[in-house]
Amino acid sequence: MAMSEIFDKLRGLQDILSERIKVEKEIEDIPRVLDNLEDVLARLKKGFIEKNQECEKVRASVGDLRNQLFEAESSREKAERSLGSSESFNMREYEILDRERRESADKELRFRKELQKEERRLLDLIEEIKHSTDLVEQQKQDISVRRQSIDEAVSTKQEQLVQLEEREQEISTGLDNDLLFKFDRIIRHKMGKGIVSIKGGVCTGCHMILPAQFANQVRKGEEIVFCPYCSRILYYEESDQNLTEVDYFDTEDAGSLADLDDLDDDEEDEIVNIDYEE
Ligand SMILES: [Zn+2]
Known part of the structure; x- marks a missing residue:
């Protein structure tokens, strides 16, 4: 397959993969509205x-108060009955009974x-x-309707996802599995951009100036070249800019290989497959 055809396929695939990642995220996020x-x-x-x-406590307290009220009532009535009977009391006995009647009446x-x-x-409770x-029932109903x-x-x-996967399969035909796997990972890590151009010796994905031998290799278009800084396919x-051929192919100015230490992802090393010693 010609490189131009591979690049076309990758660009098409990039759109599909980005869309797929977006839809996957949406599927994940949709049920979150239920959390609230x-x-x-x-x-x-x-x-x-x-x-x-609280209701049980108040109910128990009502029971207690009813008992206490009943006792106070009985005690008052008893004192009243004694006072009203034909028995004769001395002053002291009368005072005791009368005090009991009054105290019971107060308690009552x-x-x-x-x-x-x-x-x-x-009753309020x-x-x-x-x-x-x-309220609980209403909320349960709301949740069930929302769910x-x-x-739906x-x-x-999910139907969208299936369609995207079908298109992905279709467009991927003829592309190397290893390349597809790497490309998928690059797109996930690089927010949807997995294939970018190199312009004036600069990667348009990460804006790093690339070693001239890189630009050269990319321009030849004989193999898949990954940016050593951001891992995207170039x-x-x-x-x-009016860069001359000489500027472009000046392999003396090969850029600093020390910059390669700045790679932020561990997997980037594995993706970069260029022989720098060339
Ligand atoms: Zn880059």
Whole structure:
């Protein structure tokens, strides 16, 4: 296959791969909108549980107050009955009974007030729990509706993905598997640009000045050449600047090989397959 045809295929493939990566990311991101709704649901459920716990406490307190009220009532009634009976008391006995009647009546009043307060609180809580239950149910329904539309969106994206993969297969026919693998990785790492031109001896992907022997090699177009700095595949493009042939092919000025140490990705070494010693 001619190099120009390989480059054309790679450029086409680049568009498809970039699109595929974008769609894959979208598929990953779509379900994230549910996270917020799930958080709200968790908070609502927590509120519901807390209200229920409080309700149980108030219910127990109402029970206690009813018992205490009953005891105070009985005690007051007993004292009243004794005082109203035909028995005769001395002063001391009368005072004891009368004090018991008054004290019991005071307690009775206090318990009754407290009981009324707690009963109102209990009714409020029961109402709040009902409301809380409605909110939880509503939220669950919202989530289920959202989940359905999310599933639909994801499956649409997955269909797109299948189509892209088919086109990818088609365009990749005849290209070396090793090259395809590297190209896929370059595109993923280099935000969608895997094949760039070399212009005036500069890589248009990373804007580094390339050793002249590189530019030379790229221009010859006899093999696939990777940029030693950004690992992208290079193809030759006529410069706008008026570089002379001599400038371009000046192999004396081969650029600093020390720059190669600046490679940031460990895999870049493996991708660069140029013999610098040439
Ligand atoms: Zn580069």
